[in-house]
Each structure stands twice: as C-alpha cells, then as structure tokens.
Amino acid sequence: DVKVTQSSRYLVKRTGEKVFLECVQDMDHENMFWYRQDPGLGLRLIYFSYDVKMKEKGDIPEGYSVSREKKERFSLILESASTNQTSMYLCASSFVDARTFYGYTFGSGTRLTVV
Amino acid sequence: AQSVTQLGSHVSVSEGALVLLRCNYSSSVPPYLFWYVQYPNQGLQLLLKYTSAATLVKGINGFEAEFKKSETSFHLTKPSAHMSDAAEYFCAVSGGNNNDMRFGAGTRLTVKP
Numbered sequence: 023d024v025k026v027t028q029s030s031r032y033l034v035k036r037t038g039e040k041v042f043l044e045c046v047q048d049m050d051h052e053n054m055f056w057y058r059q060d061p062g063l064g065l066r067l068i069y070f071s072y073d074v075k076m077k078e079k080g081d082i083p084e085g086y087s088v089s090r091e092k093k094e095r096f097s098l099i100l101e102s103a104s105t106n107q108t109s110m111y112l113c114a115s116s117f118v119d120a121r122t123f124y125g126y127t128f129g130s131g132t133r134l135t136v137v
Numbered sequence: 138a139q140s141v142t143q144l145g146s147h148v149s150v151s152e153g154a155l156v157l158l159r160c161n162y163s164s165s166v167p168p169y170l171f172w173y174v175q176y177p178n179q180g181l182q183l184l185l186k187y188t189s190a191a192t193l194v195k196g197i198n199g200f201e202a203e204f205k206k207s208e209t210s211f212h213l214t215k216p217s218a219h220m221s222d223a224a225e226y227f228c229a230v231s232g233g234n235n236n237d238m239r240f241g242a243g244t245r246l247t248v249k250p
Binding site: 026028031053055062063064065070072078112114122123124125126127128129130131133 | 146169171173178179180181182183186188189227229231233234236238240241242243
C-alpha cells in the first residue's frame with residue numbers, strides 16, 4: 023500500500039523555537055505539498071515542490087520554509103514558531119501523468135501546538 | 138483558476154437516512170473533481186474522483202457523486218447513513234495541473250442514532 027508518512031502525529035513547541043516537520047513518501051512521486059488546516063478555512067497551501075531542490079510558494083508561505091534534498095522527503099520548517107502557527111499540518115504527494123490527474127495522497131497529519 | 142464552495146459547514150442526519158453533501162465548483166478549464174473524507178486527527182482519504190469519464194462516480198463506503206456541468210455541481214450522496222460515516226468531508230477541484238488543487242472549507246457530517 024502506498025504511503026505518505028509524517029514523522030510526528032502531535033508536537034508541542036515553544037514560541038521562538040525552530041521546528042521541523044518531516045514527510046516521506048514511498049511512491050516515487052514528483053510532486054509534494056504542505057498544507058495547513060484550520061477550522062472553517064479548509065486546507066491552505068503553504069509550499070509545494072515539483073522536483074528535488076525545487077520549491078514554489080503557495081497561498082500562505084509567510085513564516086515557513088521548505089527543503090527537498092531527496093525525492094522522497096519534503097520538510098517544512100518554521101524558522102521561529104509563533105502561537106498563530108498552531109494548526110494541523112498535512113503533507114501530500116502526487117505524480118505526473120500526461121493522460122489524467124489522480125489527485126493527491128495525504129499523510130496522517132501533524133497537530134502542532136505552539137505555546 | 139479553480140475554486141470550490143461547500144454549502145453547509147455542518148450536516149446532521151439520522152442513521153439510515155439519505156446523506157447529501159453539496160459542492161459547487163468554478164473552473165476555467167474542464168475540471169477534475171474529488172471528494173475526500175477526514176476522520177478525527179487523521180489525514181484526508183480519497184472517497185471518489187471525477188476525471189471526465191462517467192458523470193456518476195461511485196466511491197468507497199457506498200458514496201457516490203454526480204458531475205453536473207450545467208449546474209457546476211458535484212454533490213456527494215449516500216442512500217443510507219451509518220454511524221461510521223461521521224467525519225469531515227472535503228470537496229476539491231483541479232484543472233489537471235499538479236499544483237492547482239483547491240479545497241472547500243469542509244462539511245462536518247454528524248450521524249444521530
């Protein structure tokens with residue numbers, strides 16, 4: 023069964039800490055995404071990557087950065103965590119197919135609390 | 138550009154009753170449409186997808202959705218609700234580019250015994 027694995031289900035961090043959220047996929051997908059999910063706002067795209075060492079800003083990149091050194095791994099970095107970054111973070115991946123689009127495969131999510 | 142609107146942030150039905158979750162989309166190109174389900178503290182799981190084949194799409198757990206171009210809708214239905222259907226449901230639209238998926242705000246389904 024194909025998988026997107028997020029390393030932590032729950033995290034509690036202090037304001038000002040540097041936080042790393044890790045995501046690994048075993049499907050050889052080219053594209054990977056980081057979303058945050060907040061009640062009433064649905065999913066909002068933070069960053070995505072369509073290849074190793076490539077990254078593109080999504081709708082809400084402020085306060086975040088990403089790293090993709092290997093195809094299977096996409097890391098989200100909170101340079102200096104703040105309380106307004108308390109949220110559920112979802113990683114997803116997809117692959118390129120000239121014939122159709124299959125959608126995204128999601129990880130189980132990381133619920134981050136910044137205190 | 139694509140966008141999606143889910144009508145109703147909360148829907149409550151009785152066990153055994155019809156489930157209807159509404160989704161309307163906007164897309165400048167022929168759309169790909171998806172429904173995802175999210176159980177508490179979990180990620181999103183694909184229920185079903187429309188990719189320009191049959192307009193009536195059947196998914197997992199007895200759900201189905203019908204693509205209606207004239208109404209720009211992709212409503213999700215299930216004839217008989219089960220307690221295990223209680224979850225949050227997200228509609229999503231894409232133009233087929235791998236980075237243009239847009240999600241609705243979600244509809245929380247409650248199933249009463």
